[in-house]
Amino acid sequence: MKKVMTIAGSDSSAGAGIQADIKTFSALGVYGTTVITTLTAQNTSTISDILVVPSKFFKDQLVTTLEDIKPDVIKIGVLYSKSIINIVKNILKNYKNPIVVDPVLYSGTGIKLLEDDSYEQFQKEIIPMSYVITPNLKEAEFISKIRISNKRDMTRAASAIFRLGASNIIIKGGHDGTRDRNVLDFLFKRKGGQPEQILHERLKIGETHGTGCNFSAALASFLAKGYDISESFALANSYVYETLKNSIKIGNGVLVSNPLYHMYNNSEKYKVLIELQDSVTSLEKMTNFFQLIPETKTNFVYSTEKPKNFGDVAGVLGRITNLGINIRTPNIIQFGSSIHVSNALLAATKFNSLFRSAINIRNNQNIIKICENSFRCSKYSRRNEPEESKKIEGSSIKWGVSEAFKKELKAELVYHDGDLGKEPMVILFGYNPKDVLDKVKIILQGYVKN
Ligand code: PXL
Numbered sequence: 310m311k312k313v314m315t316i317a318g319s320d321s322s323a324g325a326g327i328q329a330d331i332k333t334f335s336a337l338g339v340y341g342t343t344v345i346t347t348l349t350a351q352n353t354s355t356i357s358d359i360l361v362v363p364s365k366f367f368k369d370q371l372v373t374t375l376e377d378i379k380p381d382v383i384k385i386g387v388l389y390s391k392s393i394i395n396i397v398k399n400i401l402k403n404y405k406n407p408i409v410v411d412p413v414l415y416s417g418t419g420i421k422l423l424e425d426d427s428y429e430q431f432q433k434e435i436i437p438m439s440y441v442i443t444p445n446l447k448e449a450e451f452i453s454k455i456r457i458s459n460k461r462d463m464t465r466a467a468s469a470i471f472r473l474g475a476s477n478i479i480i481k482g483g484h485d486g487t488r489d490r491n492v493l494d495f496l497f498k499r500k501g502g503q504p505e506q507i508l509h510e511r512l513k514i515g516e517t518h519g520t521g522c523n524f525s526a527a528l529a530s531f532l533a534k535g536y537d538i539s540e541s542f543a544l545a546n547s548y549v550y551e552t553l554k555n556s557i558k559i560g561n562g563v564l565v566s567n568p569l570y571h572m573y574n575n576s577e578k579y580k581v582l583i584e585l586q587d588s589v590t591s592l593e594k595m596t597n598f599f600q601l602i603p604e605t606k607t608n609f610v611y612s613t614e615k616p617k618n619f620g621d622v623a624g625v626l627g628r629i630t631n632l633g634i635n636i637r638t639p640n641i642i643q644f645g646s647s648i649h650v651s652n653a654l655l656a657a658t659k660f661n662s663l664f665r666s667a668i669n670i671r672n673n674q675n676i677i678k679i680c681e682n683s684f685r686c687s688k689y690s691r692r693n694e695p696e697e698s699k700k701i702e703g704s705s706i707k708w709g710v711s712e713a714f715k716k717e718l719k720a721e722l723v724y725h726d727g728d729l730g731k732e733p734m735v736i737l738f739g740y741n742p743k744d745v746l747d748k749v750k751i752i753l754q755g756y757v758k759n
Contacts (some may be wrong), residue, residue, distance in 0.1 A: 311339045311533040312378055314370065315526065316397060317386030318347040318359075318413075318422065324519035324565035333526035333568040337548070339533050342378050343527075344370045347389045349416075353518060353562030356420040364392045371400050378680060381533035384409045384525055385435065391427045398434040407532050408441035410475075411525035412448050417518055417563065437474030443525045444470075445481045464504070467497040471513065475499075477538050483511075483525065495635050496542045505539055507546045511556075512744035517556050519566040524549045527568075559621035576646065577613050581623050583751070585611040586642050588742030589625060592749070593638060597757050599631035601670040601749065604732050606630050608650040611666045616620035616658060620644055622651040648703045653723070653736045656707040660714035664738040666745045670752070672724050680722055680735060688721060691728035710736070721748070 313334050320326035327343045343547030345384055346367060350358040362370075383401065385408060385722065388394050412431070413422045423431060432452070436442060450457050453469035456661075467478050482493040491510065498503040525549045531541035548571075555570035592598055601607075606628040613621045624647030627639040645651075654667040670676070680686050689709040698708045713723040727733035737752075739745035 311382075311530075311535075312342065312380045313340045313382045313384060313526075313529045313533050314338050314344060314374065314378075314380035315384045315386065315529075315576060316346060316388070317384070317411075317522070318349055318389065319345050320349055320351050320519075321509070322560065322565070324353065324559070324722050325522045329519040329522035329566075329568060330384065330386070330526040333523050334530055337527060337534075339381075339530045340378075342374050342380065346393050347422075349692040351416075353560035353565060356416055358716045359389070359420075359422075361390050361393070363759045367393055368396045368400070368694055371396065375400070375413050380406065382407045382409060382413065382529045384527070385439075386411050386522060386530040387422045388411045388431065389422060389427070389436075390424055391430045392429060394430045394434055396437070401438060407529075408438050409525050409529040409532065410435055410442045411521060412436075412442060412452060413521065414448055414451060417516055425540050426449075432473055438471070439475050440532075441477040441479060441482065441528065442470065442475045443479045443521070443528065445483065445521060449478075449480045463495060464497075466691065467495070467504070471497070471499065477700070479542060481521070483520065484497060492548055496539065497759045498536050498538065501722055505542065508545065509546075509550055512553055514553070514556055514564055514751070516563045516589075517553060517566050517632035518563050518566075520553055521551060522566045523552050523566055567594055574613075576625075581611050581613055582642050582644075585609065585623050585742050589629070589638055589640075589642065590748050591708065591746055592629070592637045595636075595749070596634075598749070599634050599636055600756060601753065602629065602631045602636075603669065603671040603734060605734075607669055607744070608647040609666075609668045609742065610647050610650045610654055612654060612658070614665070615662060616655060616665075618655070619648070621652050622654060624651060649706050650736065652703050652706045653710045654738065656710035656740050657714065657723075659711065660718055660720075661738070663740050666739045666742045668737050668745050668749065669698065670735045670737065670749070672726065672735045675756060676752060677724060679752050680724070682754070683751050684721045684737075685717060685719050686722045686724065687713035687720035689713045689716075689723065689725050691725050691731055706736075 315330040318326045343657045348360045349356050436601045449466050454468035455466040478497040492509045493506045493513050505546045527545035531544045552566045552568045555567045556564035559565045608624050610624040623644045626641040626643050626646040630637045657664045689712040698704045725736040736749050
């Protein structure tokens with residue numbers, strides 16, 4: 310496994326600093342070691358106190374960790390004091406792998422994270438060690454002493470920072486405080502050429518906490534994995550854009566960016582796909598299931614926890630059909646592939662948030678009789694649907710399922726008897742696909758006997 314060391318401050322609110330770094334390293338599959346410079350007492354609105362780690366102990370952390378675990382890349386964040394800067398410089402002076410320097414001067418909430426009299430030392434000792442330095446616009450202005458209001462200023466600022474000894478410079482446009490629709494980030498490379506730029510639409514989420522740390526930690530991770538500086542810039546940029554889009558409201562202050570979003574989201578979605586696939590396979594093997602497939606065919610869906618929209622509901626692409634007694638499934642299970650049954654499930658979750666799976670089956674008198682004897686059922690009539698709802702594709706079922714649950718909050722099954730040109734239908738709900746399959750089996754047992 311590739312290894313990245315972060316030398317940075319601890320953030321008790323866990324949005325920035327060491328905590329942001331370790332989340333980012335873990336999400337991107339590299340091993341992170343953490344050498345702590347300062348402890349901050351912090352929340353999403355302010356930093357109330359800062360404790361600088363005693364120099365001797367700081368040095369012990371750095372030396373002991375480095376002796377044993379050799380990082381492929383080192384990331385430097387908050388250093389805070391002259392004494393820490395000097396230790397970092399002395400210990401790392403012969404270190405050959407890339408060093409990513411995030412020149413943190415202030416917290417997003419405006420608290421100083423580098424002592425006034427330490428900046429000179431930082432500029433003299435740390436900037437020249439950097440393989441890449443990642444200032445935001447304000448930091449780039451401070452370091453270069455150039456006010457940046459256009460691309461020419463930006464290029465002049467980069468030249469000034471190169472003169473201080475940086476090898477590559479990434480200037481992040483996200484914090485520029487303007488109302489520009491888009492955000493531009495630039496990579497200036499030591500070897501020259503036009504700067505590389507990446508443009509994103511500005512997210513309307515206000516100030517966020519942790520983004521700068523996530524970016525430099527992601528950059529360090531991609532460099533450690535062997536991507537070059539341009540590739541790492543692009544990859545870190547797109548990663549951070551996602552973490553920003555999925556920022557979370559964790560306290561009363563600013564939003565906190567969410568570097569674990571990809572991991573949670575993808576692993577949960579993966580589990581949903583596997584479980585649904587398993588149950589679809591079992592369904593294919595149920596000898597008599599073909600008798601329950603309606604004219605308009607069946608879909609079988611399963612959602613992530615608390616689904617927000619179709620994108621969170623997996624289903625069978627192209628539906629489950631039958632050819633005579635044989636069940637046919639295209640064997641492609643995808644998120645967003647069902648409209649009607651997903652809509653039914655999304656409506657049902659508003660009344661019972663534990664429902665995550667659903668299937669639609671044929672509605673005839675025998676089936677309804679068995680259902681009414683076995684489950685809590687509720688019924689709606691499509692004839693009562695308001696005109697406005699009829700006009701929107703896919704909204705009938707949402708309306709109907711909601712009506713049915715309003716009548717019977719504990720329903721496990723909802724049906725309607727059709728309308729002109731609309732086939733009558735039964736929709737079964739369950740906590741997971743196996744739960745739905747068990748209900749299907751009960752119906753099938755009664756039905757086949759008949
Ligand atoms: O986002 C910069 C930063 C870095 N490190 C620590 C911080 C902050 C911002 O608050 O607290 C420890």
